[in-house]
Amino acid sequence: xxxxxxxxxxxxxxxxxxxxxxxxxxxxxxxxxxxxxxxxxxxxxxxxxxxxxxxxxxxxxxxxxxxxxxxxxxxxxxxxxxxxxxxxxxxxxxxxxxxxxxxxxxxxxxxxxxxxxxxxxxxxxxxxxxxxxxxxxxxxxxxxxxxxxxxxxxxxxxxxxxxxxxxxxxxxxxxxxxxxxxxxxxxxxxxxxxxxxxxxxxxxxxxxxxxxxxxxxxxxxxxxxxxxxxxxxxxxxxxxxxxxxxxxxxxxxxxxxxxxxxxxxxxxxxxxxxxxxxxxxxxxxxxxxxxxxxxxxxxxxxxxxxxxxxxxxxxxxxxxxxxxxxxxxxxxxxxx
Ligand SMILES: [Fe+2]
Numbered sequence: 001x002x003x004x005x006x007x008x009x010x011x012x013x014x015x016x017x018x019x020x021x022x023x024x025x026x027x028x029x030x031x032x033x034x035x036x037x038x039x040x041x042x043x044x045x046x047x048x049x050x051x052x053x054x055x056x057x058x059x060x061x062x063x064x065x066x067x068x069x070x071x072x073x074x075x076x077x078x079x080x081x082x083x084x085x086x087x088x089x090x091x092x093x094x095x096x097x098x099x100x101x102x103x104x105x106x107x108x109x110x111x112x113x114x115x116x117x118x119x120x121x122x123x124x125x126x127x128x129x130x131x132x133x134x135x136x137x138x139x140x141x142x143x144x145x146x147x148x149x150x151x152x153x154x155x156x157x158x159x160x161x162x163x164x165x166x167x168x169x170x171x172x173x174x175x176x177x178x179x180x181x182x183x184x185x186x187x188x189x190x191x192x193x194x195x196x197x198x199x200x201x202x203x204x205x206x207x208x209x210x211x212x213x214x215x216x217x218x219x220x221x222x223x224x225x226x227x228x229x230x231x232x233x234x235x236x237x238x239x240x241x242x243x244x245x246x247x248x249x250x251x252x253x254x255x256x257x258x259x260x261x262x263x264x265x266x267x268x269x270x271x272x273x274x275x276x277x278x279x280x281x282x283x284x285x286x287x288x289x290x291x292x293x294x295x296x297x298x299x300x301x302x303x304x305x306x307x308x309x310x311x312x313x314x315x316x317x318x319x320x321x322x323x324x325x326x327x328x329x330x331x332x333x334x335x336x
Pocket of ligand 1: 049115117278280303
């Protein structure tokens with residue numbers, strides 16, 4: 001007993017030290033609202049792998065992306081723009097801020113998540129997270145930097161349509177590199193998977209005890225993207241690209257380690273579409289087991305790209321939550 005009494009203050013002190021500055025939050029603390037007041041489809045533009053950096057002709061890339069954004073708007077308006085990671089590479093703070101201001105200048109709600117390259121800049125991911133957390137009202141970004149959840153972009157956007165909760169957009173940070181068990185791309189950690197489960201359960205309670213349909217946006221594809229491609233090779237009707245055939249021009253660079261997030265996603269029954277980037281010259285959308293796996297269309301020609309596979313994709317969400325896609329392609333010849 002004496003020993004316990006002696007140990008208790010030591011353990012308490014250790015815990016206080018280890019836990020200093022770390023907080024536990026409820027699922028509702030990770031939620032933002034997007035209020036849509038029109039009837040009809042919800043339209044979300046996915047841009048990916050912009051890789052904006054200091055050495056670039058940034059105005060040229062912005063002019064190029066304007067082609068995609070303007071076409072998406074002209075096709076039926078836009079309710080949200082999502083950039084699915086690798087937003088910056090070797091960018092300074094001023095370049096990053098200028099780019100975010102350019103995104104915001106379109107006067108459309110926007111958000112982003114991080115890729116593996118976003119930390120390779122003249123600023124830290126924490127600095128960028130802080131900028132985004134404190135940006136203006138059209139920037140729908142929320143990360144709790146003092147929580148226990150791995151990553152810097154785990155949050156949800158609740159899309160209300162004429163004041164009724166309609167669909168949830170879940171942004172997650174697929175992390176960067178793994179130097180421990182193996183060298184390669186990192187994976188969703190167990191605390192993120194648990195966070196997702198709590199989020200879906202909490203949202204179900206908010207939605208009169210009915211699971212709310214959700215779409216997920218992250219950067220590095222789950223390992224199951226390979227299974228999806230294999231399934232589509234045997235059944236081309238699973239490929240949903242509206243233009244062309246949906247291409248895999250490089251092997252998916254998914255994590256070697258499978259943390260089985262996909263099993264939880266299936267079990268929870270909320271997410272019916274997942275959209276990512278990372279592999280620049282893949283652009284397919286596959287209906288795999290009822291969940292759409294969608295590689296984005298690369299938004300700029302930075303780092304490596306197929307010049308005929310640049311632009312963006314509009315995800316169209318109908319009233320019954322069924323999904324359609326508008327693949328938009330442009331070339332730099334149009335802006336040079
Ligand atoms: Fe990339």
